[in-house]
Amino acid sequence: MPRDIKHDRSLVYGPVPSRRLGRSLGVDLVPYKTCTYDCIYCQIGRTPQTTTERKPYIEPQKILAELESRLAEGIKPDYITLGGSGEPCLNSDIGLIIERIKQMTDTKVAVLTNGSLLWSEHVRNDLLQAHVVLPSLDACNANLFNKINRPHPDISFETMTRGLAEFRRVYSGSIWLEIFIVQGVNDTEAAITGFKPFLESICPDRVHINTAVRPPAEDFAGQVSMESLESLASALGRGTEVIAEFKNSGNAGRGKEVDRQILDMLSRRPCTTKDIAAGFGLREESVADKMSELSASGLVETRKSGERVYYIKKS
Numbered sequence: 310m311p312r313d314i315k316h317d318r319s320l321v322y323g324p325v326p327s328r329r330l331g332r333s334l335g336v337d338l339v340p341y342k343t344c345t346y347d348c349i350y351c352q353i354g355r356t357p358q359t360t361t362e363r364k365p366y367i368e369p370q371k372i373l374a375e376l377e378s379r380l381a382e383g384i385k386p387d388y389i390t391l392g393g394s395g396e397p398c399l400n401s402d403i404g405l406i407i408e409r410i411k412q413m414t415d416t417k418v419a420v421l422t423n424g425s426l427l428w429s430e431h432v433r434n435d436l437l438q439a440h441v442v443l444p445s446l447d448a449c450n451a452n453l454f455n456k457i458n459r460p461h462p463d464i465s466f467e468t469m470t471r472g473l474a475e476f477r478r479v480y481s482g483s484i485w486l487e488i489f490i491v492q493g494v495n496d497t498e499a500a501i502t503g504f505k506p507f508l509e510s511i512c513p514d515r516v517h518i519n520t521a522v523r524p525p526a527e528d529f530a531g532q533v534s535m536e537s538l539e540s541l542a543s544a545l546g547r548g549t550e551v552i553a554e555f556k557n558s559g560n561a562g563r564g565k566e567v568d569r570q571i572l573d574m575l576s577r578r579p580c581t582t583k584d585i586a587a588g589f590g591l592r593e594e595s596v597a598d599k600m601s602e603l604s605a606s607g608l609v610e611t612r613k614s615g616e617r618v619y620y621i622k623k624s
């Protein structure tokens with residue numbers, strides 16, 4: 310369950326561009342860093358002490374008020390994503406928070422979770438109202454699980470995988486499972502094919518493969534090349550998709566991935582260069598150049614509304 314960014318004070322951050330969730334408005338439900346795992350690849354650093362204690366780490370009213378005020382600014386994310394600085398299901402109010410967000414807005418609610426607490430009926434029930442749940446499964450056996458995720462001692466591989474399968478049985482929303490690949494640890498074809506029986510029982514709607522593109526908690530949690538990821542994805546079958554983002558320079562760049570993300574966003578709604586720059590954390594001049602390229606390639610068209618020029622993906 311890698312996180313997009315590390316926040317300082319705000320409980321609500323973004324929207325940030327997300328390969329899986331489009332423009333994702335992040336909501337932090339636990340203080341930095343509160344997690345059941347201490348993954349070697351974690352992009353927000355080591356977990357000082359893993360925990361399984363569920364409690365109202367942050368008052369729901371505080372979270373909801375901040376979210377309401379961000380939405381009142383007129384931002385229109387594709388998803389409101391509960392995640393952030395650790396494992397969001399540790400917040401015992403997560404069910405109530407999802408319910409209140411759904412009363413507040415029509416924007417879909419996604420939960421980024423490591424799935425370690427889904428053995429609990431309470432946690433499963435809390436997540437039932439989410440539109441999408443994105444759990445992790447990085448290992449196909451206990452040995453790799455302990456090596457990659459370094460879980461709290463109370464969480465066993467069996468308990469965790471049983472919880473995921475049980476959740477699938479009761480949850481009617483979408484499950485997008487992420488497998489994080491670490492070089493020299495779970496990047497062999499044998500390790501990958503070992504996932505197949507678990508995928509049968511968890512039956513995710515989508516399977517995503519990722520690797521460390523931002524600095525991991527441990528230097529040895531190395532990145533796997535795009536070519537290797539694609540070959541592992543094809544070994545896994547089930548339409549497994551590689552979601553690693555091997556760029557992000559701060560400039561719009563010329564990468565196909567940036568183009569794809571921008572086109573994705575424009576297929577959802579018309580945007581100005583300013584919108585795109587804000588959504589992707591890029592300079593507006595750089596985005597303007599990028600949009601000229603995409604217009605010249607015939608991939609986007611412009612429409613004027615008042616003084617503003619909007620870009621739209623050509624169908």
Ligand code: SF4
Binds near residue numbers: 312
């Ligand atoms: S589950 Fe792993 S990657 Fe996600 S926040 Fe916890 S330690 Fe980091």
